[in-house]
Amino acid sequence: MAMELEELVAEGCMKLRLIRLTSTRRRYSLRHLDISNCVALPNLPPFIPEWISVADEPIFFRCQGTRLKFEITALGPFENLCIDGDIKIRLQQLVGDAEYLSYISKQQTTFELRLMRPSNWPESHISGKTLHIKRSYYNNNGGAPFSCMSFSGFSCLAELKLINLNIDKLPDDIDLLHSLEKLDLTGNDFTHLPTTLGSLEKLNFLILCNCSKLEELPSLPRQLQRLELSGCTNLQSLPAAHQESSQLLELHLDDCKNVQSLAHSLDKFTNLMLLNLSGHDFQTIPTSITNLLKLGTLCLNNCNKLKSLEELPLSLNYLNAHGCNSLETVLLPLNHCMEHLDLSHCAQLNQCEEVITQFLRGWKHEEELLRFACIPGILIPRYFVNQFPGGSIQLSFNSVGFTACIIVACSRPYHLQFSESSYCWSWEAGGVFRINLRPNIYRSYGMEEEEAITEHYLVIIHVLCSKNKDQVANLLFNSALQLPEMSEIPLVEIRACGVRIDIPNQN
Numbered sequence: 375m376a377m378e379l380e381e382l383v384a385e386g387c388m389k390l391r392l393i394r395l396t397s398t399r400r401r402y403s404l405r406h407l408d409i410s411n412c413v414a415l416p417n418l419p420p421f422i423p424e425w426i427s428v429a430d431e432p433i434f435f436r437c438q439g440t441r442l443k444f445e446i447t448a449l450g451p452f453e454n455l456c457i458d459g460d461i462k463i464r465l466q467q468l469v470g471d472a473e474y475l476s477y478i479s480k481q482q483t484t485f486e487l488r489l490m491r492p493s494n495w496p497e498s499h500i501s502g503k504t505l506h507i508k509r510s511y512y513n514n515n516g517g518a519p520f521s522c523m524s525f526s527g528f529s530c531l532a533e534l535k536l537i538n539l540n541i542d543k544l545p546d547d548i549d550l551l552h553s554l555e556k557l558d559l560t561g562n563d564f565t566h567l568p569t570t571l572g573s574l575e576k577l578n579f580l581i582l583c584n585c586s587k588l589e590e591l592p593s594l595p596r597q598l599q600r601l602e603l604s605g606c607t608n609l610q611s612l613p614a615a616h617q618e619s620s621q622l623l624e625l626h627l628d629d630c631k632n633v634q635s636l637a638h639s640l641d642k643f644t645n646l647m648l649l650n651l652s653g654h655d656f657q658t659i660p661t662s663i664t665n666l667l668k669l670g671t672l673c674l675n676n677c678n679k680l681k682s683l684e685e686l687p688l689s690l691n692y693l694n695a696h697g698c699n700s701l702e703t704v705l706l707p708l709n710h711c712m713e714h715l716d717l718s719h720c721a722q723l724n725q726c727e728e729v730i731t732q733f734l735r736g737w738k739h740e741e742e743l744l745r746f747a748c749i750p751g752i753l754i755p756r757y758f759v760n761q762f763p764g765g766s767i768q769l770s771f772n773s774v775g776f777t778a779c780i781i782v783a784c785s786r787p788y789h790l791q792f793s794e795s796s797y798c799w800s801w802e803a804g805g806v807f808r809i810n811l812r813p814n815i816y817r818s819y820g821m822e823e824e825e826a827i828t829e830h831y832l833v834i835i836h837v838l839c840s841k842n843k844d845q846v847a848n849l850l851f852n853s854a855l856q857l858p859e860m861s862e863i864p865l866v867e868i869r870a871c872g873v874r875i876d877i878p879n880q881n
Contacts, residue, residue: 381406385436388412393419400428410456411439418442426451432479449477449505463507463520467527470520470539476506503530503553508537512561512584516540519563525550532576537561549573557581565589565608582606583626602626604650612639621645628652628673637662647671657681657700674698675791686710695720696791704729710736715747718813718831719789726751730834734777743838744799748792751832754779758872765868771805771849775876780833780853781869782811787818788864789829799835805849809835812856815864830869838876849875 390412432453445462455477520539538561549570558581572593584605591613637660652675671692682703692714701720790813799809
């Protein structure tokens with residue numbers, strides 16, 4: 375009976391079953407309503423359709439996680455809208471069924487942002503005008519396609535996401551999205567994109583992941599910085615790059631095995647800083663990668679036919695080659711600057727001590743830094759003169775740094791992967807160096823249970839210029855595993871560790 379109620383926040387009231395709200399002369403004072411995660415609500419509260427239809431000012435409505443049935447015929451009344459449920463979208467330009475819709479019409483205050491921001495949205499994507507419509511998964515058997523007739527009503531959008539909607543055709547008037555900076559069309563069924571896409575002068579990010587029917591791309595905007603084509607299995611070629619002005623910094627081509635003339639195509643993207651070619655079938659990496667002088671990250675995970683890794687660019691900081699089952703030889707440049715090297719689950723690599731030597735010799739900088747490598751191996755190399763069972767070791771310490779090796783064992787058919795985010799480290803009082811390993815765990819399907827063996831990983835930790843400011847006399851190196859929650863946890867343990875102290879330069 376609160377006739378002047380303007381804001382009602384009932385987020386997470388899991389036993390709430392009924393909300394009543396009265397109006398005066400078909401007018402509501404309510405402007406903000408949040409009933410997210412009110413999972414016991416059996417139906418949409420009966421006043422909501424009228425509340426929306428009679429709104430004469432923008433209103434905020436969020437019911438994410440309630441799984442309520444809802445029909446959207448207009449976005450105009452909303453200042454912010456976030457719905458998770460059975461949604462029937464019946465706009466003039468967009469028609470179809472979805473499971474999630476969010477519409478943000480303008481920048482919000484800090485308090486409003488806290489109320490409406492879903493936990494998986496980066497802060498940087500909240501300030502603009504956005505429209506996000508998705509289904510929870512892509513129906514590869516051809517689900518009911520979402521109809522996209524025109525973009526004429528969304529010319530002010532800065533971000534548009536239409537995900538897993540089985541859209542089979544995009545309208546040519548996509549060039550009306552003059553303010554668009556980010557476009558995500560993951561999980562749709564079109565074979566081509568409108569040529570007018572190249573006219574979007576503010577587009578920085580284009581995401582087309584899992585568009586498995588896409589065959590070719592039109593010319594793309596010159597200012598595009600990130601292009602994601604992961605899982606575009608029918609894609610035949612990359613768009614022609616404007617070599618004199620291409621600004622592309624990230625290119626994701628993982629599992630795009632049908633792209634032709636890859637070496638020639640990559641040579642034109644001279645500003646690339648990240649390149650993902652995971653899941654390809656080449657035996658050696660494209661030679662043009664050597665010419666990418668700004669490339670900092672190269673991903674080659676699960677390239678099962680890759681036999682050798684050579685002629686890598688000197689600029690490379692991160693190299694991920696997990697699961698390259700045929701990889702035999704790795705040759706890092708003499709003066710490389712590699713901070714992270716992942717060769718985990720590369721069964722044919724038999725030069726672990728040589729790779730460790732290559733990895734350690736490259737870095738010449740003086741700032742404090744941790745470098746990380748994971749290489750297949752059973753024994754800690756003799757280079758690490760102090761070796762002990764378990765994950766801890768204590769030594770006298772009068773140095774500028776140290777190098778450690780940890781043996782991690784995992785019972786197969788499971789195996790581990792160490793990405794850039796799979797470890798964290800810290801110096802603690804008294805000269806304690808602590809590192810926590812958080813590998814991803816995968817199951818090797820196709821391996822019979824009776825073939826189960828133990829796979830070993832040599833985790834190399836190289837800490838430069840790490841002498842504690844308090845000039846401690848001892849170093850306690852401590853390592854631990856932090857494993858993800860799984861219904862069936864495989865045996866993963868730290869078997870042993872070794873440490874070599876880097877002697878300071880007396881000159």
